[in-house]
Amino acid sequence: AQTVTQSQPEMSVQEAETVTxxxxxxxxxxxxxxxxxxxxxxxxxxxxxxxxxxxxxxATENRFSVNFQKAAKSFSLKISDSQLGxxxxxxxxxxxxxxxxxxxxxxxxxxxxVNP
Amino acid sequence: xxxxxxxxxxxxxxxxxxxxxxxDPISEHNRLYWYRQTLGQGPEFLTxxxxxxxxxxxxxxxxxxxxxxxxxxxxxxxxxxxxxxxSAMYLCASSxxxxxxxxxxxxxxxxxxxxxx
Numbered sequence: 183a184q185t186v187t188q189s190q191p192e193m194s195v196q197e198a199e200t201v202t203x204x205x206x207x208x209x210x211x212x213x214x215x216x217x218x219x220x221x222x223x224x225x226x227x228x229x230x231x232x233x234x235x236x237x238x239x240x241a242t243e244n245r246f247s248v249n250f251q252k253a254a255k256s257f258s259l260k261i262s263d264s265q266l267g268x269x270x271x272x273x274x275x276x277x278x279x280x281x282x283x284x285x286x287x288x289x290x291x292x293x294x295x296v297n298p
Numbered sequence: 299x300x301x302x303x304x305x306x307x308x309x310x311x312x313x314x315x316x317x318x319x320x321x322d323p324i325s326e327h328n329r330l331y332w333y334r335q336t337l338g339q340g341p342e343f344l345t346x347x348x349x350x351x352x353x354x355x356x357x358x359x360x361x362x363x364x365x366x367x368x369x370x371x372x373x374x375x376x377x378x379x380x381x382x383x384x385s386a387m388y389l390c391a392s393s394x395x396x397x398x399x400x401x402x403x404x405x406x407x408x409x410x411x412x413x414x415x
Contacts, residue, residue: 224408226406226408227391228406229404284353285343285354
């Protein structure tokens with residue numbers, strides 16, 4: 183079974199600065215998808231960014247980018263120019279591309295605080 | 299696109315009572331998922347529907363739990379004889395199945411927070 187580990191329960195960053203959230207995962211599969219979700223106090227999970235494992239190029243969405251290291255099974259999220267609205271729980275998630283590709287396996291999350 | 303809607307937002311019940319939650323997915327989405335999230339944890343998969351067919355149930359879903367999706371539209375999750383350990387947030391998500399499968403985007407609702415006293 184796949185597992186996702188987020189080793190940082192909490193992180194903080196100054197507004198306009200850059201922060202990196204860590205995520206590692208364990209899988210025996212060669213093809214899969216990785217995601218970062220944001221969960222603000224409103225509780226609704228919002229997709230931030232996704233990465234296909236077969237793509238070597240790191241995904242980027244505006245101020246959000248990932249550092250995907252397939253051999254190391256590492257998938258970190260970098261938030262540049264942090265804004266107050268970025269404060270939330272961030273979850274790393276894994277999804278198989280094979281037969282069980284219907285479900286996401288989440289890490290425990292990292293609570294990000296943005297200081298003005 | 300009105301998003302995924304879940305009702306009620308909060309539910310407080312006494313141990314032993316039955317509760318039912320409702321999820322209204324995005325209208326054209328054919329896949330619907332239920333997840334459970336406890337404090338300090340990430341969401342855990344419970345069950346999944348493709349149209350009206352329930353295709354997978356997690357081991358977390360005991361016999362006291364039942365989910366339905368009649369006519370492939372809204373879904374209900376019922377918990378019978380609730381226990382204090384059932385206290386959690388129950389999240390619903392929907393998606394439109396794509397040929398590539400895993401790259402499809404899930405849209406989540408805001409969840410139903412269940413407290414069992």
